[in-house]
Amino acid sequence: MTQAVVDRLKAQFEERVRETSDAFGDHELVVAVKDWVEVAQFMKDDGDLQMDHFIDLTAIDYPERESARFDVVLMLRSSVTGARIRMRTYVQDGEEPGTLSEIWSGANWAEREIWDMFGIKFDGHPDMRRILLYEEFVGHPLRKDYPIDKAQPLVPYREVDDTQKLPPFGIEEGQPFARIDWESRLAGGDNQVSPAIGVQQGQRRALSDSEAAQQIQARIAERMAKDE
C-alpha cells in the first residue's frame, strides 16, 4: 500500500524525487527544499493518495555534514487508504523551507518547535515564535553544538558562600554529563567523554568500518617499522 505512494510520487515528479528508501520497513522519499511545499500539497490533494492525516514534523542536526546541515522530516498518513509515508528534505543553516501550516494546521506548532529547538525558520509561517522555551533564551538547544549542561536561568542562582555541600549538590556537578564532547569534535579533535573517567583522547569515537580498518593497518605498519 505504502509502496504505491512512493511509486505515484515518482511517476508524478520524476527526478525531482531525489532518493527513496524502505529501510526498516519505513517508506521514505527525499525532495529538494524548493519542491517541499509543492510535493506536500500534491500528496494531500491527489485523489489516489489523500495523505490527509498529519502525523509529525521534526528535524535532525548533522553539524559534520558539509552539503546541508539539517534534515527536516515530515510524516503523513492517509485516513482513506491507511498508507503512511515519510518525506525528507536537506536544509542548510539559515535556509528557510516553505511552511506547511497552510496545508495541515498541525504543522503550525511543529514548525514553531523546530524553530525553537533547531533554529530553522519556515517561510510564510504566520506566527514564528518560540513555543517550548522563553523568548529570552539564547541559542537552539537541540543543535549538537549546544552544550547539554548549559543553564540559562531567567532568575539568577542564589550565591551562598560555603554551604558545606560537596558536589553533586552545587551547580558544578563534578562529572561530565554528556558522552560526546561536541565542541571539541566539531573543532577537529576526537575528545570523547566517558561517564566514568572524564574527558580523554579517542574514546568511543564512532568509526566506520573502513576507518577502523585503516587505523588498524596503520598501527600494524607502525609496529613493524619499530620492530625492524
Added chain:
Amino acid sequence: MEPADELPNDEASLEISADPMRLNMGPSHPAMHGTVRMVIDLDGENLINLDVQPGYLHRGFEKSCERGTWAQVFPYADRLNYVSPMLNNVGWSLTVEKLLGIEVPERCQYYRVILGELARVSDHFTSNGASAMELGAFTPFLWLLKVRDWVWDILERETGARMTHSFGRIGGMAAPPTETFKDDVLRLIPEVHKVVKETEIMLVRNRIFLDRMQGVGVLTKEQALSYGVTGPMARSTGLPYDVRKDHPYLVYDRFDFDVPVGEDGDNWDRFMVRLEEIRQSVRIIEQAIEQMPDDGPINVDDPRIMLPEKDDVYTTIEATIAHFKLVMEGLRTPKGEVYSFTEGANGELGFHIVSDGSGTPYRVRVRPPCWYNLAASREMLLGGMIADIIPTFGSVNMIGGECDR
C-alpha cells in the same frame, strides 16, 4: 483602592468599559493539568481570542536521551505520560527492537499487552474522573480513582513501583510475571465493570453534567485530521483510527475488540469514548490472560542485548565483561533511522530514533499525542465561553510531561 469619599455617589454615572479584557489563565491554575498558560481575550464571558502557551514543564527529554545509552531512556520515557508509564515503556522497547530487528518471545508480548492495557484502564479512569471533578462532581472522582489504585496495586506487585516503573527492557521485561499475576488481574476485572456501571449511573443521566459536556468543545473530523489529532479525541469525531487495529503490533491482531467512535466530537463524546474503551481494554485483557503461556522465556536469548544473570556476573569473567560493556557502552545498534508507533492512552505515541552505530542515540524524537491534541484545543475553545474551558481542557486530557517533554 480609592478612598470611599472619592467614589461617585451615583452608580448610573459609572462607565463600564466595552473593550475586550485580557486574562491570563495559568500556568498555575487548578484546572490546567500540569502547567499550561492560556492568554484569553474576553468580550463579556465570550472568548474572542486565545493563545495556548505550553512549555512550562519542558525538561529537555530529547536532548537528555542523546547523552546516555539506549537503555537509559526508560526512566525518561516513564516520565512522559506519567499517568500510564507502562505504555511509554512498551513503546520505547518496541522502537529499539525494530531497529535491532528482533522480536520478543510470545509470553513477553502477552505480558506487555496486559500491563499496557491495565495502564490504559487507569489512565482513562483518571481522565474521566478528573473531568467530572473539575465540574464540581468530587464523588465520582474518588469513585473512579479507586480503580486506579487497584490497578497500581497489581503493577506494584509486578514491577515494584506504583507510578514510574522503568520496567521495560530492550528485548524483554525486567522480570517475569509473578505467580499470582493472572489471578490478580482476573479478580480485578469484575470490579472494573462494576465501577464503569456506577460511573454511568452517577454521571450519564446527570442534567448538570450533560449540559456542561454536550455540544461543548466541538472538533470536526476534518480539523482532527488537519491538526494530527489521534487517540480517543480523534475517535470521538468519528475517525476510527486506532493503531492497535490499523497497524497491529505485539499480538493485538489475535484479539477480538471494537473501536468505539463518537459522532459530534464534543466533550460528551470524548468522555463516552474513554468509558467504552475501558470496557474494550478489559475485553483484551481477558483474552490475553487466556492465551498467555504460563511458562517460557520472557527475554530474548542474546547476550549482546540482554544483561547476564546476576549470579554469573559475580562468578564468571565473561558475564562480568558483558555486564560492564552493556552498562558502560550500551548495546550497539545498527546505523539507521526508525519510526515506531503504538497506541498510547492519548493517541499515537511515536518514537523516531536515529542511530549512528554507537551505543548512544544520535537523535530521539518523541511524537507526543498530547502535543497535537492540545494544538487543536484552540479551535475547540474559540467562540465558546470562559466556563467551557474547564470541561473542554479536561477532556483533551493534556499531560504536561508528555506535551512539553
